[in-house]
Amino acid sequence: MLVLISGHCKAQTISKDDKLHFGAGALISATTYTIVYSTTKNKKKAFWYSLGASTFVGLAKEVYDSSKANNKFDGGEWGATTLGGLTASISINIFTGKNRNRKKTKMVLID
Numbered sequence: 001m002l003v004l005i006s007g008h009c010k011a012q013t014i015s016k017d018d019k020l021h022f023g024a025g026a027l028i029s030a031t032t033y034t035i036v037y038s039t040t041k042n043k044k045k046a047f048w049y050s051l052g053a054s055t056f057v058g059l060a061k062e063v064y065d066s067s068k069a070n071n072k073f074d075g076g077e078w079g080a081t082t083l084g085g086l087t088a089s090i091s092i093n094i095f096t097g098k099n100r101n102r103k104k105t106k107m108v109l110i111d
Contacts, residue, residue, distance in 0.1 A: 018080040025054040025084025033092045047093050054085020 033050035037043065058081025066073040 018077060021058065021077045021080035022084035022087075025058060025081035025086075026088040027084075028057050028081075029054040029085035029088040030092060033089060033096075037092075037096060041097075043093055043096055046096075047089050050089045050092075051082075051085050054088075055082045058082055058085075
């Protein structure tokens with residue numbers, strides 16, 4: 001029964017262009033997060049600025065593309081760029097600033 005049903009199912013594919021948009025969003029977000037966090041040491045501000053930057057750049061790219069002949073606004077590509085930014089922002093946010101929670105050990109040297 002399962003074999004008969006599986007013949008009618010189609011897997012959703014992700015285009016190469018969507019993968020590029022995801023990667024670009026992650027790169028923009030990671031760069032923005034690094035710059036904002038190193039300047040302000042504020043994780044919340046770095047998260048929102050980096051997510052906003054990738055979202056804005058993705059939107060600007062799609063608006064620019066839609067102004068060309070035979071092109072239209074592609075919400076899927078904008079979503080892929082934003083999702084890439086969200087993935088990078090969350091990942092970096094999780095691992096940033098953890099050093100203060102670790103116990104500091106004092107090393108004693110004996111002559």
